[in-house]
Amino acid sequence: MVMKRFERDAVVTALIDALHEQGSWCGETHVQKAMFFLQEMAGTNLHFDFILYKHGPFSFDLRDELTAMRADLLLEIEVRKPGYGPSLRPTRNARAMVKRYRETVDRERPRIEFVAQHVGDRDVADLERLGTALYVARRKKPDASLETQAKEINRLKPHVSLQEARDAIRTVRKWQEMVPA
Amino acid sequence: MKTHHEIRDPIHTFILVDSDERKVIDSPPVQRLRHIHQLALTSLVYPGATHKRFEHSLGVMDLATRIFDTVTREENIQHESVRSIVRTGDQLRYWRRVLRIAALCHDIGHLPFSHAAEDELLPEGWDHERITASLISSSPMKEIWNGLEQPLRADDILKLAVGPKKAGVDFSEWEAILAEIIVGDAFGADRIDYLLRDSHHAGVAYGGFDHHRLIGTLRILPQAGGSSEPALGIEEGGLHSAEALLLARYFMYTQVYFHPVRRIYDQHLKDFLREWTDGAGLPTDMESHLSLTDHEVYSAILDAARNPHQPGHEPARRIVERDHFKEVYRRTRSDIERNPEAAELIVEALTTEFGAESIRSDSYRGRGGATDFPVVMPNGRIISSIDQSDVLKTVPPVAVDYVFALPERREEITDWLTTHREKIIPPVGNEEASTWS
Numbered sequence: 142m143v144m145k146r147f148e149r150d151a152v153v154t155a156l157i158d159a160l161h162e163q164g165s166w167c168g169e170t171h172v173q174k175a176m177f178f179l180q181e182m183a184g185t186n187l188h189f190d191f192i193l194y195k196h197g198p199f200s201f202d203l204r205d206e207l208t209a210m211r212a213d214l215l216l217e218i219e220v221r222k223p224g225y226g227p228s229l230r231p232t233r234n235a236r237a238m239v240k241r242y243r244e245t246v247d248r249e250r251p252r253i254e255f256v257a258q259h260v261g262d263r264d265v266a267d268l269e270r271l272g273t274a275l276y277v278a279r280r281k282k283p284d285a286s287l288e289t290q291a292k293e294i295n296r297l298k299p300h301v302s303l304q305e306a307r308d309a310i311r312t313v314r315k316w317q318e319m320v321p322a
Numbered sequence: 323m324k325t326h327h328e329i330r331d332p333i334h335t336f337i338l339v340d341s342d343e344r345k346v347i348d349s350p351p352v353q354r355l356r357h358i359h360q361l362a363l364t365s366l367v368y369p370g371a372t373h374k375r376f377e378h379s380l381g382v383m384d385l386a387t388r389i390f391d392t393v394t395r396e397e398n399i400q401h402e403s404v405r406s407i408v409r410t411g412d413q414l415r416y417w418r419r420v421l422r423i424a425a426l427c428h429d430i431g432h433l434p435f436s437h438a439a440e441d442e443l444l445p446e447g448w449d450h451e452r453i454t455a456s457l458i459s460s461s462p463m464k465e466i467w468n469g470l471e472q473p474l475r476a477d478d479i480l481k482l483a484v485g486p487k488k489a490g491v492d493f494s495e496w497e498a499i500l501a502e503i504i505v506g507d508a509f510g511a512d513r514i515d516y517l518l519r520d521s522h523h524a525g526v527a528y529g530g531f532d533h534h535r536l537i538g539t540l541r542i543l544p545q546a547g548g549s550s551e552p553a554l555g556i557e558e559g560g561l562h563s564a565e566a567l568l569l570a571r572y573f574m575y576t577q578v579y580f581h582p583v584r585r586i587y588d589q590h591l592k593d594f595l596r597e598w599t600d601g602a603g604l605p606t607d608m609e610s611h612l613s614l615t616d617h618e619v620y621s622a623i624l625d626a627a628r629n630p631h632q633p634g635h636e637p638a639r640r641i642v643e644r645d646h647f648k649e650v651y652r653r654t655r656s657d658i659e660r661n662p663e664a665a666e667l668i669v670e671a672l673t674t675e676f677g678a679e680s681i682r683s684d685s686y687r688g689r690g691g692a693t694d695f696p697v698v699m700p701n702g703r704i705i706s707s708i709d710q711s712d713v714l715k716t717v718p719p720v721a722v723d724y725v726f727a728l729p730e731r732r733e734e735i736t737d738w739l740t741t742h743r744e745k746i747i748p749p750v751g752n753e754e755a756s757t758w759s
Binding site for chain 1: 490498
């Protein structure tokens, strides 16, 4: 069943809060990649369409939704460290939405926590490699060998070396075996 | 024989095209844009805003070329990760031509009155970008691409014209940068041209900014904060012109594009089109698309407004006689702080109380990301724009919620809303207190 907009925002808020708890920078790129893992690997479907674009899997729908959440005073941006991009921080109203849609958020909580625990402490470069690895493994070359998948990552993102791509595929395969039901 | 041609333009003074590009300009899809208003019925509010997508498309081609020439100039490429993706020699010349043609064609799929009818009058899954893509890939246009002195691949033009969001295929880093030059959120030539052109014609000075300085300082840069993936950014010296662009965008959205009267005319136009097409919506096949412009639709509006027996008479009459629904509510920050669903609750309450036929509503949330792009400082360090600019930190996303009512019931509805407003919008977390939810 398709969630209502604010119900979906409650799940997005819960994910951002969980990422913060794991020490994530929580810039837009961190949230984008975490959401891709939540949908593609953990199976929570919020109907954000992802394509391979900025720093790996990227959803224009999610980008628009995050902007809409800022417009509706559910998210704020904050600068935490000179030189770095901004972080996204849920507001008091966003947390009220989480309470309002508690049933939905509680249902998705194990998957949210799983994703936050695994990607929460990763930087943008890590997330780009891992997100692209998952994208390739699921959508581009699902039945291919590790080496073929790594070559595809290197072709799509030339600044990711072949060895980095192999490592990313191995990590993603390991995570896939641990996803909560 | 003359191989280069100058076209006068109120924004860019002269736009230069060569004979190959003239063939594209003279094609039916591009010529049709002479008959599609850039801003739909906005001229009913801002009488000067009668310009068309044709001159905008020429302007985007001109600006995109200037951005391309700036960011690919050898002395403007300082990072190895950027140098490795920027093409050289014949490849660079090929992509420059693709970029110009894609910019020229990026709007050929627009429906009559541009965006006004797009959301509700096309079949599921269709939008103007998809029609643009179909036209670019059509046989007549492929004949043009193949007949150019240096033939172009339709797929390359399509990618840059509609961008990664709509193309439905993967983009290389180089293609992503080129698409960003045309349709990018922050510095896309499309956006730069429409802000300058729309503000000029509407007579709204807010839309102006120093685009010469802006373009002169654009660079392809690695991102601040980790990834070496390149993006369109700016030298620190151009940051104020970038701030001015983003403020211009904010002001134009709030003052012109989302002017409440303009928005309600869009709704009357949609109502008319729905009835005029007997609920079928607008066509997506190429022949019908190319033969339908603002002129055919406006002629039908005038006919229907004069004849009560014509389909669409009522909305047509509202447009022609300027008897539009009147605003009874618009969102305020305090309402949204109280409850982000304030507007929805008000629409629900008013519809229950006064009937759906008396109420219209309109809602929009800003799209695109935070205004975060790489900035290269004089010492070569790359930082986030948000870190360097207090202005960019504080420009809010555009958001509007309007509720409109039948003109003859406006006073009654406004009074009722004043009395019941507090009860309709309970504080978030206390929704059970709302009588109407």
